[in-house]
Amino acid sequence: MKITDARVVVTSPGRNYVTLIIETEDGVSGLGDATLNGRELAVTSYLRDHVCPLLIGRDARRITDTWSYLYKGAYWRRGPVTMTAIAAVDVALWDIKGKAAGLPVYQLLGGAARDGAMVYCHASGSTLDELSRDVQDHLDQGYLAIRAQAAIPGLVKTYGIAKASDKADGRIYEPASGALPQEDTWETGAYLDFAPQMMAHLRHEFGYGLHLLHDVHHRLTPIEAGRLGAALEPYRLFWLEDPTPAEDQSAYRLIRQHTTTPIAVGEVFNSIWDCQQLITERLIDYIRTSVAHAGGITHLQKIFALADLYGVRSGSHGPGDLSPVAMAAALHVDLTIPNFGLQEYMGHRPEAAEVFGTAYTFADGYMHPGDQPGLGVTFDEQAAARYPYEPRYLPVNRRLDGSVHDW
Template structure:
């Protein structure tokens, strides 16, 4: 088999829904052969675009597409400074595209190249919510009727409803929330949900790093009686030493990782058995190659996967998640954002979910493509994020 090399690296930016998506298209020296990968960092998409076009592209042209591991390893250190979100996402777009190409050359889905299926489909969880306890129960019931067995429950946005507490004179604009009110409200919500629906449905909840560590410890302990499938991101990456405190206080299963960039963020949590699910954003950590390594590492410690799967993971990224899900012996559950019909038109082959399970289409590679002409009709819009300008009731900035 003759050597196939990278001929060109293209970046496709599109915003068919709320999130600005970054897709990498690797063109090869073999006519008609290309691969797609997700490099989406929606809040800094221009920075990722520049990193690919001005830095990775010149480095990659002419390289052998079969040398995925080598390209990943050298891409990480070629800039010397490493393990940041912009560069990791850029590298991910290339890495996923190389796996897509390898699958197409082999005539196999990527999950076959990883080692084959451990299951026929990936169990997904959907997001239920509402402004009242009654609305939330109705939302959960709706997903249960669609076949979902795993359902994340939130009242309002992250951190609950917007804080209505008095603010100081001259308080600056921002996304205000009340941590204590959030805790009280969600304990009431989960008590109501369990009273109404029992314990047959698996419930999840995302703190989204909104609480100071000691309050996160108390909340995890208080939530133990509701038997969650997992409690997500109870702490910020800067506070991971506090996981020892959570573990010593309760048996609430913990999922963590969507903000992680650096191996030293997840390694101690896995080695210490301080979490139960790894939940990294696959493009944020660098692509399929590092995700495969981490999943195998976590398996040795009895820790399952639950890759981040929001709307700012592109359809290509969700396809990559699915291939990892089908392969990993320690798969747990997959977050699913339920893309609109336009996304299915722009990304033919986007995985479909039926009765709460995501199924592959068994096409070679990642099994997904992009309609570039249609994608171009929905250009990315430059906006200033508001939800990440988070404030406490007195106006103090806090983590989003």
């Protein structure tokens, strides 16, 4: 089953998505998501100019060999651009293998270990009362786990707060369009005082039957993160996400010394080496690596297998800035691994449904990838052409004194 064509399509049905299409001599094609939010064209060029020419003539069935060829053979390894490009190829080849076998990808990965994957959504509000209404709305939709974010009093803008007009479409954050990134402001003291108040409010309103999560988004120092985790212990969070920048994995030892609040991290990780210490020293409880940014299904399985040995569970990144192709691939993995924890699901804007057809379903807090052969996702190139690429940037964060802070 030789590969005869590999091409990249960039489209923006509400968000920018980069889709890799691989075709074979047997007439079977596969899809991969190569989207890297804010740096989409870097991955596009990597694929078009460097990777796609290498794929022509290769056997599409040899997934592991192709993965090794692209990773080890490139010499310049790892990094978000390289690993996102490799992920797109890997996922597309799994899609082809499933279609050729007449089986959904999860069956090729060992079959279902559960009936569905519990997912969490995002709720937010400019006030605590508005947050409560949004939480209730998601409970009414059937969600069992909800990430909660509310505007911090005194700050002009707070991460994770959706505009009212966006919430119906599942949009929590919309990158700024234009020539320069949007600049946000941050003040740690106000946040550390407010976050426990927010969780106390939600537990008072909704009790403890709801799984509550919160995203710090890399904003704190290790000791600040320890203080926050300790303050949140009475509210029994499912997890506290990305409390501090994770480049220094040893920093999480300090957080562990100060709190028993479960810690989740890893959406910016690209390989098993980025999280090896965090997992083997049991410094985190959930590893949030993404199928689209960590080398695809082949490499993500290795990360989760390592995590399983140390009692760490999965919590894969699943934002709206990854296409339905990545969401489907994540669900196929979720369904099969023994140490599944939780899957993020933000949904996609209505325009995306014109470009991507999906077989996955949501019911009563759980998602299933469907039983169509392969990933269960279709791609309409003519529809994609109606939504040209739009340059967008993720924001830059500044403290109140004007210095740049982690966003």
